[in-house]
Amino acid sequence: MKNEAIISIRDFTMKFGNHTVIENLNFEVLRGETFGLLGSNGSGKTTTLRALLGMYIPTSGSLLINGKKYSVEKGGKLGYLPEERGLYKKEAVLNTMVYFGELKGMNRLDAQKWSIDYLKRVGLSNKTNQKIDQLSGGQQQKVQLGVTIINNPELLILDEPTKGLDPMNRRLLMEIIEEHQKSGATVIFVTHQMEEVERLCDRIILLKDGKAAVYGTIKEIKKQFDNKSLDDIFISIYGNNEDIKYA
Amino acid sequence: MHNLDVVFKFEVKRMLLKKAFWIIAIAFPLMIALIITIIYFSNKSTKQITTSFKNKNFSVGITDNSGLLSPQLINRLNIKVEKTKSQGIKAIKSGKLEAYFYYPKKIPGQPIQIYAQNVGIFKNSRYQSVAQNILEESVALKIKPQIRTVLISTLQGNINYETNTYNNGQLSGGINSVIAPGVFLVLFYSLIVTFGGKMLTSVNEEKENRVIEMLLTNVETKSLVIGKILSLMVLGFIQLLVLLIPVTLGYIILHKQFSLPGLNFLSNIPLDPTKIVIGAILFLLSFILFTGLLVSISALTPSAKDASSLFSIVMILIFGPLYAAPLFISSPNSSIVKILTFFPFTSPVPLLLRNAVGNLSISDVVFAIIILSVTCILVMIFAIKAFRFGAMEYSRRLNPIEILKHFNSK
Structure with a gap:
């Protein structure tokens, strides 16, 4: 099933008033791969994900998951960790996780069991009945990740998942993502950390001013840029006004 | 509607588990009970x-x-x-x-x-x-x-009086006939006063907590909004019950102390099925209209605090006509009464009040129900669209015209 596109974005343009955020963007994400969606702040990464998930209506073009426009009812097993993320502050940790589990189609008991196991794994087993706002920022982020992966998604979309995490928790989170990779899930990964990209991603797209600046496998892209590191490639692209390069 | 039941159960349960809900629900009857107890002793x-x-x-x-x-x-x-x-x-x-x-x-x-x-x-x-x-x-x-x-x-005060008045030769129920259909006006007023603010914060909560994006990939906007409205209705009725039970018990136990009539006075209240059914329909439509307006306001604004100024306008529109209550009773055919009765955003109070006092003709009722129904549908569609497209606006107040542009989108 590899090489079959799970996500297909064609001629996608997004305007807010007179401001064009994305212009004629085209790329595909293949089933089972880990795909890096990269770019500087304001380059259109989050807008692309929101439009893909039906939260924004594109000005033109098509954004398809499994060949269809995304709908909650027929969206399949999807996990989305947005950039702007939060949880019900006054709700208990376990109740929050179970609620999201039920929304994702799990039965209450399964959601409860999974949540307890997960909280144990991430060192929050003593926080099950605590309210979200009693947790530290990093602890809240672990709960948010739990909510995202509770239904063992086939498609995992993570918008800057490691933002604000300490090195230990970052490592834990990377391990969890790698487990999903190994189980065959497709992962879309937005990050500014190039070492994370090198560690996890099969292919990447780098957006600049709403357009694709580079697109392809890491190996191909590096070859194209004289085997520079991804950090250097990133800096060189944002330092120059080079044309789009498709590897 | 996908996941409506999950949203509804979650919203009801988490509100019932909040101390604040019970403190607010119990504080008022407790205060009444305290005053009655002091007077009693x-x-x-x-x-x-x-x-x-x-x-x-x-x-x-x-x-x-x-x-x-x-x-x-x-x-x-x-x-x-x-x-x-x-x-x-x-x-x-x-x-x-x-x-x-x-x-x-x-x-x-x-x-x-x-x-x-x-x-x-x-x-x-x-x-x-x-x-x-x-x-x-x-x-x-x-x-x-x-x-x-x-x-x-x-x-x-132990002398009983029985008044019989006639309308066009037909025996009318007098002041007692206002009680049964008038309950809907009281119910509407109580629900809005106790739950208006809560509705506003509840709808805005997801945006303020930044949980909205995680929710919208799992639940449709329609299910989320309707689940919230239904849960708030149920919670409103629970709060009314919490209020009514001690008041009723207090009345049964203490009515003699205060020289109030016994419960047998209930048998003197006429139950006009037509007025009751009309009252129920008007109440339901008024409530839907009000909640639709609140959801729209919440969706257009980034926080409950920002929404409060628009909320005041809605409250003035809905409850402002109460100041003209004597006019609705004495001059039902005056222009101002007609305008307030048929302008959808001011219509709930005049309609419920005039239905209770019995000066609303059948043609008025039909016309008002049509206007209210159409407005409710439009407001609810707008509210759901506004919620969907306003969901990502974390710091900006949206212009309603921006939402209208998306009116045809699915």
Whole structure:
């Protein structure tokens, strides 16, 4: 099933008033791969994900998951960790996780069991009945990740998942993502950390001013840029006004 | 609707588990119960004092310049007669008497003066009860027994009246006929007052907490909004029940204490099925309209705080017509009444009130229901669209025109 596109974005343009955020963007994400969606702040990464998930209506073009426009009812097993993320502050940790589990189609008991196991794994087993706002920022982020992966998604979309995490928790989170990779899930990964990209991603797209600046496998892209590191490639692209390069 | 039940259950459960919900729900009936208890015990202590007075545990002196008091009663109760007011006051100061009442020449006109030992704010009220009792019983003894009975019943509010009025030759229900359909107006008002603010914060909560994006990939906007509205309706009714149960129990137990009619007065309330059904429909449409407006406001604004100024406008539109209530009853055909009745955003109160008092014609009802229904549908569609497209606007107030541009999108 590899090489079959799970996500297909064609001629996608997004305007807010007179401001064009994305212009004629085209790329595909293949089933089972880990795909890096990269770019500087304001380059259109989050807008692309929101439009893909039906939260924004594109000005033109098509954004398809499994060949269809995304709908909650027929969206399949999807996990989305947005950039702007939060949880019900006054709700208990376990109740929050179970609620999201039920929304994702799990039965209450399964959601409860999974949540307890997960909280144990991430060192929050003593926080099950605590309210979200009693947790530290990093602890809240672990709960948010739990909510995202509770239904063992086939498609995992993570918008800057490691933002604000300490090195230990970052490592834990990377391990969890790698487990999903190994189980065959497709992962879309937005990050500014190039070492994370090198560690996890099969292919990447780098957006600049709403357009694709580079697109392809890491190996191909590096070859194209004289085997520079991804950090250097990133800096060189944002330092120059080079044309789009498709590897 | 996908996941509606999950959203509904979650919203109801988490609200019921909040201490604040129960504090708000219980505080008001508790306050009423406290006031009733104070009045009850105050009355009870007054009665006990009167009884103790009758059992000669209570020394009283009087001076009667009115000539209304019965000498037989004064003798029977062993009340000491003081010749002058100054003697009576002296007896109080020296502690020889516990209470002294001075009955002036002109009753009514001049006050009956009471001088007594201080026994505390609540217990001091016993003196007035006793002074009043002596006067009432003395006067009653001077009139014929049958007149006395009628007089006492009148004073105690135990006389029943039955009014029969006619509309175009048909017996109308009088003031009692307003009660059953009028319940819907009270219900509407109570729900909005207790839950308006909560609805606003509840709808805005996801945006403020930044949980909205995680939710919208799992639940449709329609299910989320409708689940919230349904849960708030259920919670509103729970809060009303919490309020009504102690009030009803208090009424059953204490109605005699306050000379209120017993529960049998309920049988005198006419139940006009047409007015009740119309009231129920108008109530439901009004509630949907109101909640739709609140959801729209929440969706257009980044936080509940930002929404509060728009919320005030909605409250003025909905409840402003209450100030014109006498006009709805006395001049139902005036232009201002017609405008307020048929302009959808001001219509709930005039419609519910006019239905209760019975001056809403069938053609008015049909016209109003059509207008309200169409407005409700449009407002709810707008609310859901606004919620969907306003969800990602974390710091900006949206212009309604921006939402209207997306009206045809799925």
